[in-house]
Amino acid sequence: MNIFDEIQHRLASKTRIRALFKDVHVEDIERIISRLEGILAEKKDAVAADEAKRQAKQENIDEVRRLLAERGLSLDDLDPTEEAAPKKRRNVQKFTFQYETNSGDTVTWHGSTTGRLPKDFQTYLDRTGKKRLDCVIED
Template sequence: MSLLEELAGNKAKARAAAKELTIAQLENLIEGLNNALVKMQEDEQARQAEEQAKAAQAAEIAKLIEQSGLTLEEIATLSGGVSRSSATKGKTVAPKYRIQWNGETHEWSGRGRTPKVFQAYFDAGNTREDAEIKN
């Protein structure tokens, strides 16, 4: 528990701690705490207003869905129901680079971490352009 939480929960301890401060320090502390309180209240009001706006939007969407006679499943199916990222997830990509290294052919799409064999090839003084597959 922090010191402020302890003082906030026990008035006697707060008074005892306040006796160690000058009047100016105590007034400054009170002003700072009041400013923090106002800021927290404003943040809470903004959060509640945002929550109410989202609830109103959700109610309006629910009303439109009800009026349309469609179910959420039908809407998902009709709209494609697949996010852009999941539409390409797991699909293989054509290789962009090909090298002959130690008698073997290696291919790489150019995405993700550079494979060790390609890194060794590049470290040997070759460039990506040397390994690029020309169509």
């Protein structure tokens, strides 16, 4: 239990508050209460300011929606990126590779010059010291 939870637990019950402050002077309790009232006032002011900001923002949103409706527009009409720049697709060129396995079999494999390789092909490249493009065969 963190300290905030502990304080909240102690202050949540009148009986626990009495036990907590049983040996404290009246002046000290009054000072604590006045400080807590000051904190409460600050918190209420902050909440009211946040609510005013939220209300002003909502009014602006409602005004924009009203203007869009008057002109027959929607939010989708405001997004020019959809029409102006179509999504780019990754263009990976594929090749047919030929290599020999450890048992001496010749294997052809269709793939790209990037990414993972079949285990036998990787073993072949490590064994011979060749590059992938050295194993490309013409179709």
